[in-house]
Amino acid sequence: MNCNEIWVIAETRKGQLTRSTCQLLGAARKLADQKDLGAAAILIGGEQVHADELAQKSPLVLWLKGPRLEPYEAMRHLHAIWQLIEFRGRPAAILAGASAAGLEFMPRLAMRCGSGYASSCIDIWWEKTELTARRPLYGGRAYEELALLTKPALVTVRAGAFSIPENLSVSGKAETISIDLPENVGLTLVERKSTTSGKKDLSEAVCVVAGGRGMGSPENFKLLEELADVLDAAVGVSRAVVDAGWMHHDQQVGKSGKTISPELYIACGISGAIHHVLGMNTSKVVVAINKDPNALIFENADYGVVGDILEVIPILTNALKSCKK
């Protein structure tokens, strides 16, 4: 049985819908309109406030409710979505953010459905009747465009790939679907420990300020945090900083860390080695500050400042503060 819809699996973080979810809702609606399909947001567990917010952004919300649906776990999420598919039919496509959760459960769902799955994509469109996705290969040294040939087509999408459309508002309706989840499915969550003490999330940030070994010491990162505050930015770090034990791996930008696409990326004291560059070179605007005029980072930047970051950053921070006023 097929159902003529495109689904977005909604994700919440710290009690709010992720930016990725909102971006995908816009993308799904556009794709659905182009082929006369319906668009639905799928909420698994969650609160009334999430369902209400989704109903303002999606014409239809399918709210899956039942015991043990929270907290998120890959097998339980899979079971819930599969029950929905058996109940409602196979949608044309299922989209999710390429977050830790999305990258974990979507391939499992693809195997369950026998579906084609494209991960960490940066664009999706229709080519004739086939849903097509664009994604990086070899860490971003090349790109491929894949046609998804099955129903449903499954895609995880990188945060920042789509912008939230201005006219996203709609008065959608929410439908509740009861999910019967047996006990003892999947892993047991014992504890969640914060690593970045409530700072802004790197993958979702519109603006990122990143520091490398050129910052000199972990104490100097305070300067970056002040700059980040003024810009409402997240703080990223290079691999060298993580390897030196100054910062935690989950702030690392680069091939063995996170690949991000913010609107603005300010690289401070970062040499620009390929493994770092591959993690941020899809940023819209890149500003590099480094005391070495021959640093590789300048080859991947739009705007370069040669200078001592410990001098430059506070000056820039103050200039931006007064600019805000």
Added chain:
Amino acid sequence: MKFSRIRWVQPIYVKEVDLKLKIGVLVKQVPDHEAIVQVKSEQEVDIEDRYVCSFFDEIAIEMALNIQKNHPGTELFALSAGGNKAVDALRRAIAMGIDEVEHLGDESLKAADSNYTAQILAARLKTRQPDLVICGKQAGDDDFAAVGPMVAELLGIPHASAVVSLDIDPDTGKIKIGREVEGEIWHLESGIPLLVTAEKGLAEPHVPMVTRVMKAMKAKIPNIPIDELDLQDHKPQGRLRRIRYDAPPSRPAVTMMQQPFPQNVSELVNYLQQKGVL
């Protein structure tokens, strides 16, 4: 002895806890992250002939070796599904310390999608019946991060992706996992069997000893052809089709700030305002 087992979906094999742990490691040979990659046309990519065992798979190998160190008697084996190059990833596994390796398939697997690759690996794992399967979070060529979770689904066992810590108690079959989620580490508990995909930080791959490197070079790597594997689905393709390759977007040449700070900080601020990112 009791252990936690998934009851609603039966794993396709059932494990009883015995004192000897068995761990399967899945590895893949991929282009080095510094190899030059050039998109020649929409259908062709030229890759410099520098191949290595995928970065995260080496972490998986090291984790398996660490468990063996802590629990002597643990059985380790490594599998690689792929074309002829797959054998080199297995030689790396031998060099690092896993003696038992198997190459599954042949050159035809170079064109296989994640679903089919997972089928091949799962078919072999079903026969080998490990307590724990460890593979890299994603492979350095397509960065799909799909085969691990797909294998877990085929085996009907739970899995955790991007694992940064793992502790197994062979007496109880209980496994403690730390998983990296945005800004947090989630601490989870599982029984056996379990599959995890390795994230940076799970283990630090060591440099292999020369004696083992030489042993790896001389080793005869057993091959298991596809038709000897009991696959659930025999479709190597048909789910995805690559339409074209494309070169990465290039950035126009950098604009360097003309005069030093602090005099011209306004130049930078104006630039950012113009670009609409403030």
